[in-house]
Amino acid sequence: MTNSSIKKAAMILSFSMVITTFSSQAWAEQGTNTSTPAYVMSSDSKNPYEVAGIDDPAEFTAYFSKLQKAVKDNKPAEVADLISYPMNLNKDNKTYVIYNKEEFIKKYDRIFTSLVRDILLAQKVDKLFVNYQGVMVGDGELWMGVRNNKLGVIAVNITNNPYEIAGIKNPVVFEHNFSLLQKHVKEGKKSEVAHLMVYPLKVNNKGKTIEIKTKKDFIAKYDKIMTAKVKKALLAQKLDKVFINSKGVMIGNGELWMGQFGEQVGVFAINQ
Structure with a gap:
């Protein structure tokens, strides 16, 4: 993962967060540049996800494993339970909002595209990128974090695939x-x-x-x-x-x- 791809993905998430504001949403102040790969732990902390607002690293690891399994088993309803609504879907330079499980399941194949699924399943939990905005999968195709007191997927960024x-x-x-x-x-x-x-x-x-x-x-x-x-x-x-x-x-x-x-x-x- 290159620095440019990380910055690009972070900018996409930041943009979608700015234009879509939700009640009861607690995010760190825009402009914070604290970030750390999940596989690098500081000497005084055993929680590499702390900067993303995730308090329990064991809970996150279990959640991530559950998400990968649900996607691998092709169970949209189970994946839907692991989303934090409302969720942002960024595609073709536009941001769409997925408000609930029913809408997510109906549009599952258009949200969790084959590329998004492949990248998620290939992601190693100890190689995740973490910053104040959340936990990033791949080059920003998917972001996880805490929204409305629930840990889940908060944004999906779909890359146009002409091939x-x-x-x-x-x-x-x-x-x-x-x-x-x-x-x-x-x-x-x-x-x-x-x-x-x-x-x-x-x-x-x-x-x-x-x-x-x-x-x-x-x-x-x-x-x-x-x-x-x-x-x-x-x-x-x-x-x-x-x-x-x-x-x-x-x-x-x-x-x-x-x-x-x-x-x-x-x-x-x-x-x-």
Whole structure:
């Protein structure tokens, strides 16, 4: 997690808190800059969540485990019980307010998107970021804290994912891998390019398809696979101009296709 992502997420939460004020809501004064990762405890305190207004660290740890289990088991009603209402939903630079359990359950898939769920389930409790605004999951996709005397999720920040139709869960991962692919191809780093392929990789040429089954095989045949035409199309491609459909993300005029398979995001087909 970078400092810039932490600051950005904190700013999003601050903004939503400023424009939406609730009765009986007790928050620290805006402008406080005290923050600490949960895994760093000061010598005089055994409660890393104290700055967020959470008095019992054991209670929070149990709560967090319960939240992850309810999400993993896909039980919206149980997740709804772990929300502190009213909850802020920040999406497309707008803040929406979820007032109660019924509304949350009805909109569950639009609030706890696949990306939010994946990030929550991947979060280690001892790696949480904590400041006066609450406890942050991931890069700010979800915030927890005490609202109206109840510990729960207080805000969800949804990142726009233009690649969702292609089955890509995290746009940041895709864009990172796309950038790496262009960089490594430009620099001629065959081994690094091989790591960004999904195997077996399909290579189509003149109506015939061959499968490249391993990284070693890809590296050995690199120049025959990554032809001048393929490399030119890749290096000329602007990220904001890619074509996306249910099959994947198309590079150039179809010279390369990228997608997600399991947890791997990479090139799965090359058309020469």
